[in-house]
Amino acid sequence: MKVTYLLLTFLLGNFAAxxxxxxxxxxxxxxxxxxxxxxxxxxxxxxxxxxxIDDLNLVFVAYKDCGELEVYGKRTTETTYKKIDTYKIRARSGKLxxxxxxxxxxxxEGIYYIDTFNPTSQYHLSLGINYPNQADRKKSTEKKLGGDIYIHGSNVTVGCLPMTDDKIKELYLYAINxxxxxxxxxxxxxxxxKMTDIHFDLYKLKYADNPELVAFWSNLKVGYDKFMNDKQELAYTVDKSGNYNF
Incomplete structure (x- = not known):
């Protein structure tokens, strides 16, 4: 019992101030x-x-089509991120x-950040993202845009990114630290x-009958290319039409 208590104390206390x-x-x-x-x-x-763990910044990068979530990290004093791991997104609803x-x-789809940490989620643990963001609000003509989009446990979803109860533990620990x-x-x-030139050209051809969607992806690809080339957190503004200016 004493050994268990000491181990618990060590693990719970073995983080930054x-x-x-x-x-x-x-x-x-x-x-x-x-x-x-x-x-x-x-x-x-x-x-x-x-x-x-006590000197950590993160970026999460998710891809809907292949169902992957990449974790990038750096020291707080650095500017360049490196990929730490890739996790499988276990389900997807809707379409591209x-x-x-x-x-x-x-x-x-877009540029977001974590705005909620829920340790009592019905999906074990969950990290909420700030959907709808400024770009979403300007792009949509609807009065109700929805919300409650999370990276969470379990393997079912309606618009979220389910990672299983096991893997959300790791992602949640990265994030709270x-x-x-x-x-x-x-x-x-x-x-x-993954918006490489080859993939973008393929999807541009596949969705040629939806020029509005292709234009949206073309704008998003600028951010994708910039992050993949520089491995730095994206700086951007949103114009009056809801386009990202990277």
Missing amino acids: ETAFMAEQKKFDRVRAAIIEKSQIIQQKLHSNGLE GPKRMEGDFQTP AKNDGQTKIPVYIFPY
Whole structure:
């Protein structure tokens, strides 16, 4: 019993100087269980990339078509990210293309950030993204755009990114530690597919009868190319038509 207590104390305390946010997160059973089960795993992944749990910034990059979510990390004083791992997105609803209204079953496409950490989610643990963002609001003509889009556990979804209860533990730990290290907005870039020139040309041809969608993807591809080339967090504005200016 004493050994178990000491191990728990070590794992729960083996992070950066604890913020009020982290202290609050550790009050929840699922977070404490995730720390015990997964902290050594994610620290090993970070160490293999020259990174530390107590000096971490993140970017999440998701691809709807192939069902992958990539995790990129860097030290807080660095500008360039490196890929840490790739996770499988276990289900998808809707089709390729952005979310434009409530009830369309679509997963959003665009440039987002994590704005919610839910340690008591009905899908085990969940990370909410800030859909609808400014671009979504300007692009949509609907009064109700929907919301409650999460990266979460389980393997079912209506517009979200389900990762299984097992893998969301790792993603959640990455995220709460990055926030604890001072990253207030963890970027989440959601692309329809890996927007290489070859893939873009193929999808442009496939969706030639939908020029509005192709134009949206063309705009999003600028951000994709910039991140993949520079491996730096995207700086952008949104114009009056809802287009991203990277």
